[in-house]
Amino acid sequence: MSRGPDVCLIRFSSIGDIVLTTAFLRQVHTQLPGARVVYITKREFADLLRYNPYVDHLIVYDSDSGLRGLNQLADDLKDTTFDFIFDLHNNQRSHYLTHRLKYRKIRRIHKSRLTRALLVYTKLNLYRSTPSIPERYLKTGHDAGIKDDGLGLELYWPPETEQTLASRLLDEAPLLALAPGAGFYTKMWPLDYWKKLIPDLLEHHPHHLALIGGKNETERFNELVLDDRVINLAGQLPLLQSAALIQRSAALICNDSGVMHMAAAVQTPMVAIFGSTTRHLGFFPFRARVEIVENNHQWCRPCSHVGRASCPLDHFNCMRALTPDHVHRALNRLLGA
Known part of the structure; x- marks a missing residue:
């Protein structure tokens, strides 16, 4: 089989948010033939992904290391040009890291911050629908041809x-x-x-x-x-x-x-x-x-x-x-x- 695309998924925290990425992770790995998937997350949550068969390389980030740690991650990946980066966190830390990575395409989850703030602080509901977080993750993969496989979330562990x-x-x-x-x-x-x-x-x-x-x-x-x-x-x-x-x-x-x-x-x-x-x-x-x-x-x-x-x-x-x-x-x- 010819080598597939190099893909990077980023979600640093927390337990629920990372578990919610597992449907998209499976969809990426199974729908991009030969894909090599790198997943970057915080050390304290790494076990949620450590035994997942759809992660080819798990990279753990120690949040105590701050910018120094992010710079080290970028240095470790300097020889890789990712075909796709899917930033499923979309925060200052993920923006800083991806600014230092090499890639062809990057897509970030859209958090609808204004719509969310209006609902929380004024009770004005402008949501036309209520897509789940896994469905919002999936939207980041549309340009790569990633489609919903109709399945749910997953966790894996050793015997x-x-x-x-x-x-x-x-x-x-x-x-x-x-x-x-x-x-x-x-x-x-x-x-x-x-x-x-x-x-x-x-x-x-x-x-x-x-x-x-x-x-x-x-x-x-x-x-x-x-x-x-x-x-x-x-x-x-x-x-x-x-x-x-x-x-x-x-x-x-x-x-x-x-x-x-x-x-x-x-x-x-x-x-x-x-x-x-x-x-x-x-x-x-x-x-x-x-x-x-x-x-x-x-x-x-x-x-x-x-x-x-x-x-x-x-x-x-x-x-x-x-x-x-x-x-x-x-x-x-x-x-x-």
Whole structure:
């Protein structure tokens, strides 16, 4: 086979955003015969792509290295002229890096910043449609002939990932995965509501409940260990072990977070709770089996495109109106209970 095009994909962060690139990554690799795909991302998220068969060369960037690190990346790639660069981040860092790379064509994701700002700050909705983020990534590939293959997101890991996970769980009890965390306060369903939901789940379902999240959430989630059928794994699982646990679970209950997109990638049904963010922003689960729980009557949604550290109006009704009963009924619909 003759050598295909040299392609570079750039998405530095974060968990969900990188997982959302995996459909486009597959489409690029399979639709450009012989393509050699380089993917540039931050070191802390590299495992999400490390075992992906559509990445030929994974380049990790240490954000602590700043401009020096970006210059080193560019120097390492100085002998490559990319046929296509797909900048799926489109921020100052990606612009700086691509300014130093050699390429024939470059396409960047269009973020509709003005339309988004008008919706968030004035509630004027000028979106004519609500394409998902993976569909917006796909648009960057139109000039290269990349088309939607109709498939979803993907994650890959080596066999030892599941073996290590199995040793942590000790038994084969059926699981429900719970992810009470998120990157911002206004995207987190109140912890008190989780405390009310968990006893109901234990009473009406035979599953064990596995709490997953980051190291900064371990202590907070200890408050949710209300029974010996609840295990707090927050901070204990690397990214791919978390994905393997979600895949093994009957369902996931989560907020709008990176874990939500991981569930879509491993095709686990989920209940996704949305507070300050809405469908228009593009981050609803992509081609997933999902029950969305949200307060569609709250006029101030969305108050941010990523989330806030506090409710700007001090009522947090976008989340507080969503009772544990709402979430439990959504799970029952999902499981056919």
